[in-house]
Amino acid sequence: MKLVMPRLDKAQVLVVGDLMLDRYWHGPTSRISPEAPVPVVKVDQREDRPGGAANVALNITALGGGVSLVGIVGQDEAGQALEQQLNSARVNCQFCRSRNEPTITKLRVLSRHQQLIRLDFEERFSAEYSVGLQQQTEALLGNVSALVLSDYDKGTLSNPGVLIQAARKAAVPVLVDPKGSDFERYRGATLLTPNMGEFEAVVGECGSEQELVEKAQHLIEQLELDALLVTRSEQGMTLILPGQNEVHFPARAREVFDVTGAGDTVISTLATALAAGESLEVATGLANIAAGIVVGKLGTAAISGPELRRAVNLEQGSERGVISDEQLMIALEDARAAGEKIVFTNGCFDILHAGHVGYLEQARAQGDRLVLAINDDESVRRLKGDGRPINPAERRKAVLAGLEAVDWVVSFQEDTPERLLQQVRPEVLVKGGDYGLDQVVGGEFVSSYGGEVKVLSFLDNCSTTAIVEKIQGS
Incomplete structure (x- = not known):
């Protein structure tokens, strides 16, 4: 399969899901604390990056696509920082604001490119926001060519079924990055993108390629999906379409620094390419290349359109690896x-x-x-x-x-x-x-x-x- 870069600037995508703020504190460490056997980090650099569904949106706009983002943030400084960064990246933010729960924030302390600890600040969002999220989503569906549901099981997507039904009624394909072992809640989606662990948690262990494909085909039929993409770490990705031979995309990463946000990169590239009019097979080939780029970077990182274009020209998709x-x-x-x-x-x-x-x-x-x-x-x-x-x-x-x-x-x-x-x-x-x-x-x-x-x-x-x-x- 020969890949070419589509006009990603023609794509319009809607992302709904769990919003997060990834914070990174960097600094040198040269001594052990006298209070406990832990290193002392002298913080000299602080960095904020959008995470979760926000990272998906950021990846889409970095690729050149247009994107609207629906999710929940707290009425706090972290929520303001997240929205400010996304607005500056041309993301159309349509946020629900919680008085009781904070903006989900993950603080990582690093020294010499090594992560020493991660601190999570979060509370699960209640189901009371689901009606508002549904209304915001339905109001935006008429202006987009793809919907991404980015589920991190933080409560934003407490009822994804109604969003899937609304999108399919509007003839908008729905791509879901699933969470947990209950895939029934994603019934009717166009495409699910579980990793191998998530897939086997639902269908059971797969001892061979044939068993993986057979179980994937059964899951597609059971949940009324159009396709299933299983991401498999160093073994690449496998795309399964109903009644067709599977398509495998070998891993493209040369050196792995950090897998944080790799799943976000995959689904954002898929959605942008589909919204630009590409086939699912071509979109998956592009997503595979993008994933190979992002794992060579530290932390959640967006892939730019020019980066992906250069990689496509060099690598030509799934031909090697x-x-x-x-x-x-x-x-x-x-x-x-x-x-x-x-x-x-x-x-x-x-x-x-x-x-x-x-x-x-x-x-x-x-x-x-x-x-x-x-x-x-x-x-x-x-x-x-x-x-x-x-x-x-x-x-x-x-x-x-x-x-x-x-x-x-x-x-x-x-x-x-x-x-x-x-x-x-x-x-x-x-x-x-x-x-x-x-x-x-x-x-x-x-x-x-x-x-x-x-x-x-x-x-x-x-x-x-x-x-x-x-x-x-x-």
Whole structure:
């Protein structure tokens, strides 16, 4: 699927949900308190950011879309600060104001980019505001092309069903970021975007891709949804549409600093793209790229339109990334349907060096797609001994997925990749080092069905073991 950036400035979105103010106090720490065994932070910087549904709205306007925001704040300084920030970002704020409950505020104390503590100031909002919220929502539906319900289970969305019904009556798609294990309350929504934990809390544990899809299809039918998007952390996202094959989007993050607000980024990008006239599949591809950007930032952060556009041009959506075995089989089926030649190689790749990079570039040149299989941590330890790997599998996969030569990265538990090779059945099997063709693990199998087996050389004087020994000896 080829992605292009739509005219997001044409989108008009309505967001209803739990409003929050995220506060960050930063400062150095150089001593332990004499009063208790805790670090003393000298606060020298304070920062406020909209959170929860407010962060969804902020993301939409940062992408270039127009947005109206409905929610509840207290009659306090935090509520004023939140509204001021949102107004300055061109968010149309339509707030209910509570006399009894405070604006939900989350205070984080950080030192050297490390979060030391979070303090929450909140009380659950009562159901008395639901009528007012419904009236405000219905008054705004005629001017928007998508409705987002951002539920953090703080009481704002005590009766989401009436909002969903009003939106569907107005022919406005409804996207819900759900909370809790009662998804019945979101019946009739266009799309739910649960994470894997939230999804399994409702349908039960999923032991395979097939089971996940089957349970998702059942949930779609049961709740009368148009689609379901399950966000799966390092395994990307899976979009399920009724009666159709699932569409998987591998994770795009290169380095993860903070997952705060990642779900907000996903649903805001989805809603903005849909409101701009894009299909659900294209909107999900854009949301996947946006999520990969935001987890590389600290705290709740909005993705700008230019940032997303650059990433789309560089990454082209769901074409590459870290992937599971079952997801790889689906991707390979699509690649072969397009006539692409699959190359397979494997190794530990504990410390990436120039020899690895040059070798992987040579391997990729042998075909159209390169599958890189790496030994998991226990497998590396068995092969290399105690103290290895230096870098755990998730970090190795993230770094390798960032190389231009690599299309898909997958890990295996065994000492050799023979099981995985039998599933992939590559057109070309490549191995680096001083091997003879008859010494390449899996070579006989690949040759048996007419595949090619090739041995490529690493660059001279490049060895992970030598690098580790040099570091340990220094």
